[in-house]
Amino acid sequence: MWTVPLILGLLAGVLTSYTDIKTGFIFDNHAFPTLTLIGKLLSWEEDGGEVDLPKWIDKIIIPTAEGGILYYAYLGLKGGNTLLALSGVIGLVVGFILGIMFYYLGAWASGDVVVLAAFSALLPFAPKTASVIPPYGRALPLYSLAILFNSILAVFPFILVYALAVLAIRGKFHELGDVFTGGLKITAEFWIWLIGILGIQEAIATTGFSNSATLWVLGLVLLLVFSKFKAIGNAVGILSLAYLVYSNPVTAFNVSWRMFVVLYTFKVLISTVKYLRTEVLMEEVPVERLQEWDILGETIHELNGEILRDREGAFGRFKRAIAKLDTSILKPKRGRVIASPTAEGLAKEQIEELRKLVEEGKLENSFLRKKAMPFAPALFIGFLMAYFWGDVFWWLVLRVAGFS
Structure with a gap:
């Protein structure tokens, strides 16, 4: 029976990794189709723009999150286990919460949040195939922590070497x-x-x-x-x-x-x-190099007739709020937002307004632009490690304690 989460995870992992590497875009219907349906009902826009993908790719529907919810609901109702029956939903919510934290820290795009949430719905508890099982994956439906830890630790050596090399070169x-x-x-x-x-x-x-x-x-x-x-x-x-x-x-x-x-x-x-x-993963470019779908690394807004720019990220504001015990720092005062670091990226109208502000001398012609780093493949690796082996972080804890 544990092959159901594996099959859904493989399908979702391959597709989301492919589209993320190829275009930097993840389609919700490859991980959580219900979100796509809700988006259409609420007139959300999910458009990858002019992307180099076969036209049939974005038509594929993989009910990853929904499959996990129904799978554990069936097992729980069959065995009279309420927690197991609800574990798919709980896993989905926990995955969303963890992913949103990284999203607001500026480390992830919205698609990465959806992928982690979907994988979390597939593995709210540790599967029988795993050998290194943490307490939060055995007694509680919090195994999404293992998927997240595995994803980060799996790519950490490459991230470290790449980041240190770039810092040294610059x-x-x-x-x-x-x-x-x-x-x-x-x-x-x-x-x-x-x-x-x-x-x-x-x-x-x-x-x-x-x-x-x-x-x-x-x-x-x-x-x-x-x-x-x-x-x-x-x-x-x-x-x-x-x-x-x-x-x-x-x-x-x-x-x-x-x-x-x-x-x-x-x-x-x-x-x-x-x-x-x-x-x-940040570079300064003139407005002439800004393109549609680019993600800014700063917020540009108009307050009391003055054009202002805020380059402090959510992580910096969070540190200052903790240090000063002042939650108001988390929500800085802003007027009309002209452009900001959203997952949807810049629209043509926003770029035109920025260009006009530069021409009028109201803005310096230098903008922070984020470089894309696909994280869906790392999440896929984290899911596979969690399924076949277990939790790398818990293995490290056991090593520290001398039990492994």
């Missing part, structure tokens, strides 16, 4: 150093907080309590508390480290340094993605 040596040294303080704090959580969970486990789901929820709550009250988190972490070293020094040492290596690796990944988004 002479961005400060940014190059920041990839490896920036954010070390927060990485160390996060490491000590996790050790604190492990110490508390270990202490609870010694009482005979063994509900893993509850311990995971407790861990997430403690992480939120420690991030808010850093001094408390640091103190608890240091005490827990001392307790773990006293209880079993060899295991404590092995777990601690491996955990730090994993966290540092993720720090390098996040820094790489940041510069990939702002330096590597």
